[in-house]
Amino acid sequence: MEHYGLNIGARVKHPTLGLGVVYDLDPRTVHIFFKDQGERSISRSFEGLEVVAPGVEVEPEPLDIESVKDALREVLDEDNSLRKPVELARRYEGGMLEIKPRDAALKSKEVPIEDFFHKIVMMRDRFRVLEQKINAHARLSEQDKVEMQQYITRCYGSLTTFNILFEDKEDQFVGQKGE
Secondary structure (H helix, E strand, O other), rough: OOOOOOOOOOEEEEEEOEEEEEEOOOOEEEEEEOOOOOEEEEOOOOOOOOEEEOOOOOOOOOOHHHHHHHHHHHHHHHHHOOOOOOOHHHHOOEEEEEOOOOOOOOOEEEHHHHHHHHHHHHEEEEEEEHHHHHHHHHOHHHHHHHHHHHHHHHHHHHHHHHHHHEOHHOOOOOOOOOO
């Protein structure tokens, strides 16, 4: 049985998860909040889902240009696309990173420094997105958020070694300051 007549607010009964309330819908999935199990996503084609009470039909909000702009800004900010490009320090442009094993009989590995720098910048940007997601997470306590933020700060501190590669000081990693 395909559950396409469901509306937000519908009361449903799942054979193992119990009673729940539909809080969101998409073309393939019914998103349900169960009192004891929390939020769960169930396929619309799931046979065991029984509708106990219908929900209310919610009209979609009219789309206005400001909400589109806000959504676009949020996506771009999350992707760090609004930031200015991060520049490699000029003295390393065109350079190579050479990794030499202790045993001189073994071959060393050379990597273009631009490739290595790009990976470092990607890690930094992903840490920033992770910070944003942690700070905006609805189910984490403030104590959990602070604890996770401290781990990220320590990671930044571990990466300060690579600050010599950044042209601008404002792009560099900053770890935990001394007590």
